[in-house]
Amino acid sequence: MPELLSSLFVANPAGLWALLTLLIPVMIHLINRSRGRLVRIGHIELIRKARKLQVTEIKLTQRILLALRVGILLLLALILAGLARPGLFTRDQATIYVTPTWLKTTDQHAIDQLFSNTKNGTAAVVVLEAGFPQLEESRVNTMRGTSTGSVDSVNVNLSNINAVWPLLTERLSLVRHEGPISVYATDYFQQFGVSRPALPQAVEWVISHPDMTPIAEQLSISAVVAHDDDRSTDAALISNALRAIKAHRLPGLVWELVNTDQFDIAQVDADWLILLSARPVDENILAGINAPTVILTDAGDGAHGGDTLPVKFPFFPFTSFRLNRLGALVTDKQAKDQMLIRSSAGLPVLQLTMTGTARWLQFNSRFNPDWSTLTEQAEFPELLLQLLLPASQQISRFPDARIEPGRLDRSDEDPLAGQPLTHRSLQTVLTLLLALLWVLERWLSERARTRSGQRQDHSLDAA
């Protein structure tokens, strides 16, 4: 029962303010039984007779009525607050979830140990993949074989890895676990996925460290760097950064340098377009082309300012670069733009605009060292990669990345935190209970009133 009560939650916490109304009947009750007004009468004996009789019954009735009224208001408050039980189904036994990566990479001894632990109790072993199949001892080898192709292989293709964290979140929000929950996983970062929303219930993580070599997925990304004649230096610096990215992060990256005189923007056929040109870019043309997913432009010629502005990277807070000159803004649609980097004076340095399906990044300076020292920073290739590569593809950049088990329970970076969980509403039950209490209260109240009235009439008749 305490576990059941502690697992309840309210969908609309503001409705709990209605609990203050509980004070009303309680205060009325307390006021009524306070010291009272002084009335001098001639014969206390009659009062004693009036008080002696039925006083216990009246007190009991009043206390029951008070309890009923408090109960009615409490139920009303809980209905307003949307009291609910988390999960659509209840699972009262201990549950062990295993990730497919763990299942594929662990040895037979560990699996035998897992099942020997569960035999004593009633724990169920569930695989964290679509459909949440239950892992039975007799079918372990089959499931390992069908999942990996070969149990002996320790190489796992990253493209086949499920994002188990969202699956676990979904599972825990659908099924209310009353027993303990354990998750067996490897420490490979890829299996958890990019998004890690807060888990509705606490879980015990059992992290293994298998010796395996995941096969990174080859991302084939093409890029075009188009530049004016006077910006060949800028293009060369960009090209160097792309070379570093290709060497260390994206082996499948290819790019070409073209002159804007021989370049038709409408004909571009590449994933990334880096346009280093003094000519202003027509937004309508950008919106019309579909091939590039990311477009990066720099400032035109209309530069202003000679001040040296220190600018910090939001992604790398301990380094900064100098900004000697700022260009005129290519677009002034500030409202729909997202400022990624501002100068310390608050001027826009890098802003993001969505044009059609593409992301348009406007760098309000140039990559030339005379304008900014950005390209001289060691972090520049990494910054460029983070800007150009969509978040869903970034996970593949680190095929051998591990996760610290201690950070698994942290949910402060969770973008989905605070979203309502799947729950089973108790409003029907509460409403039925409310109706029952209301009928009881009416009956008892009416009974007390009628009896008092009859007695009074009888007394008057007698008088």
Place this chain on the structure above:
Amino acid sequence: MERFIDTRTLARVKDMPLIARTVADGFLHGLQQSHQRGVGIEFSQYRSYEPGDPLSRIDWKLFARSDRYFVREAERESEISIWFVLDASASMSQRSIRTQTGKWHRKQQQSHPSWSKFDYARHLLATLSYIAQKQGDHVGMLALTSQRQQLVPTGSGERHWHRMLKHLAQVRTGAMFPKPELVRTTISRLQNKCLIFIISDFYEHSDELLQFVKQVSAGDTEVVAMQLQCEDEVNFPYKGAIRFEDLETGEQLLVSAASARSRWFDALAGHQQALEQSLRKLQVGLCRVNIDQPMDKALFSFLKNRQKLQP
């Protein structure tokens, strides 16, 4: 002294004959003429004979002298004294709640001061004694508490009435109704063959009031018990928690008025019934007066009831 007289009351009842069951003993002349002759019959006036008058009442000697029919009318001289016994115990200080607490009640009290039972009793006494003395009856007064007994012997005339009211004004409430042994000597001074009005709330701690009634109602004495009640006793209008305090003993009881209300009516009805039975055994008439109702109305209905009781 006239401050005890309610002029509205007098305007309505002073010409009304006060009829006692002892009319034969000559308390007041009533609606029915007495044929009794002898001591105490006093000539009043002649009037012309009207059809229906008994022939025996025609004064034949006057007819012989004047050759006209005259009927001789006579007035009875009272031989019975009227005693007013006033219960001056502390419980007579009770008054309706609207005069007790609250701003609104205080304002109401200033504009419409209401009486306690004792105030009402003094006015009632003054009014009845006025009527009696106007008709030439002897009136006397006895105010009783366990600590003090004030007696004004019977007498007639307006001067006596004024002296009685002077004593009445000095009477204060306090303590309880005296025990029978305390009033034995005083009771012996009440004359036989008299009419005694006992004005009280008839709340007693043992049976001191009934013992008193029993003692005074012996012999040819007629006793009328006038029980004073206030509106709050009749309707029990209290709400919420009330701390009731006994005016005589100071005992307090905390009561939830709503829960006690129905039982109050039972208890009050039981008390009234017991009182009625006890008085009936003693052949004492009981008249209940609501002190929050106009006094003239109460007197009118009282005198009318007595008229019905006339044998």
